[in-house]
Amino acid sequence: MANAPPPTLRLKLDREALAHNWTALDRMSGEAHAGAAVKANCYGLGIDTCVPVLRDAGAEHFFVAHWSEVEAIALHVPAKRIAVLHGPLNADEATYARQTGAVPVIDSLRQAKLWSESGGGRCHLMVDSGINRLGISLTEISDPLIDALDIDVLMSHLACADEDVPMNARQLADFRSVLPRIKHKSASFANSAGIALGSEYHFDLTRPGLSLYGGVPREELAEDIRQVAYPEAAIIQTRNLSAGETVGYNAVFTSDRDMRVGVVSIGYADGYLRCWTGKGKFEHEGRNIPVLGKVSMDMVVVDLTGAPDIGEGDWLSLPYHLPDAAQQSTLSQYELLTLLGTRYDRQ
Numbered sequence: 001m002a003n004a005p006p007p008t009l010r011l012k013l014d015r016e017a018l019a020h021n022w023t024a025l026d027r028m029s030g031e032a033h034a035g036a037a038v039k040a041n042c043y044g045l046g047i048d049t050c051v052p053v054l055r056d057a058g059a060e061h062f063f064v065a066h067w068s069e070v071e072a073i074a075l076h077v078p079a080k081r082i083a084v085l086h087g088p089l090n091a092d093e094a095t096y097a098r099q100t101g102a103v104p105v106i107d108s109l110r111q112a113k114l115w116s117e118s119g120g121g122r123c124h125l126m127v128d129s130g131i132n133r134l135g136i137s138l139t140e141i142s143d144p145l146i147d148a149l150d151i152d153v154l155m156s157h158l159a160c161a162d163e164d165v166p167m168n169a170r171q172l173a174d175f176r177s178v179l180p181r182i183k184h185k186s187a188s189f190a191n192s193a194g195i196a197l198g199s200e201y202h203f204d205l206t207r208p209g210l211s212l213y214g215g216v217p218r219e220e221l222a223e224d225i226r227q228v229a230y231p232e233a234a235i236i237q238t239r240n241l242s243a244g245e246t247v248g249y250n251a252v253f254t255s256d257r258d259m260r261v262g263v264v265s266i267g268y269a270d271g272y273l274r275c276w277t278g279k280g281k282f283e284h285e286g287r288n289i290p291v292l293g294k295v296s297m298d299m300v301v302v303d304l305t306g307a308p309d310i311g312e313g314d315w316l317s318l319p320y321h322l323p324d325a326a327q328q329s330t331l332s333q334y335e336l337l338t339l340l341g342t343r344y345d346r347q
């Protein structure tokens with residue numbers, strides 16, 4: 001087939017900002033080395049762009065959730081540097097770990113048994129210190145199934161690192177109490193927000209994700225973390241409305257005057273959700289271009305009154321400074337990143 005023309009929707013990725021963010025988080029991690037959470041296609045931004053940048057910046061530990069994510073990451077880094085957070089669910093997954101060399105994070109006694117019975121070998125261990133998600137509980141750490149493991153990184157995960165609550169110190173104390181009781185080579189505790197909680201939270205290896213990609217979960221990170229993702233969409237049609245006409249599904253916007261509008265090639269299938277209805281804005285050369293009516297699957301209509309010189313084929317940028325966009329949309333910064341769909345030209 002002929003080469004497809006480029007999409008009318010693009011995601012500009014600032015590679016320098018991404019490298020800068022990893023370096024900043026590594027520096028803030030003090031004595032610890034920063035790894036990189038690259039799950040969910042690097043939080044939606046694209047493995048093939050992001051992983052080489054993170055690797056070249058100096059990251060050596062890469063974290064994904066699923067076994068299905070290993071192959072694409074392993075095109076860029078050795079599989080033994082990829083940790084799979086969900087661990088092995090069954091013998092097929094344990095076999096896949098062995099075949100690829102990716103490292104399972106053991107999350108339960110059942111997984112510990114499964115891994116040892118499939119031949120054992122290097123693994124990581126997740127201890128649950130209170131989030132009650134994945135990980136062995138504190139009452140299970142003396143189990144012989146754990147003693148039988150060859151544990152490289154012993155880790156735990158914070159539930160509320162983006163807040164100042166007593167639970168952080170409680171989880172820290174519990175994690176500390178576990179360390180002398182389980183054989184391991186290194187320890188890992190902090191995600192992006194956890195890095196900002198201070199040096200006691202750093203141990204040997206930190207696991208930032210969100211802040212690599214421009215997220216600011218705590219104010220302490222605001223100064224050092226730069227925006228990485230810049231979505232842009234083209235105007236694919238302009239039209240003139242008369243006073244009293246409506247726009248979009250359910251006709252929720254009614255024009256009070258004659259006005260010129262543009263149809264922009266981005267919709268909720270591209271992560272621009274309906275929550276932006278009535279409050280979303282695009283920008284063109286510093287001018288605000290408000291969204292009119294409901295967001296559709298593939299399109300949204302905007303008011304071009306303030307930018308009479310632009311039209312079909314022109315590109316609008318979507319303001320995507322994550323802390324601000326999260327506040328305006330009520331989506332989390334994580335959702336704003338991972339929602340971005342597959343139709344963008346990732347540049």
Ligand SMILES: *Cc1c(COP(=O)(O)O)cnc(C)c1O
Pocket residue numbers: 037039085157190191192193207208209210211
């Ligand atoms: C996703 C994840 C991280 C990264 O967390 P951020 O908040 O995105 O920095 C770290 N550790 C574990 C276990 C995770 O699941």
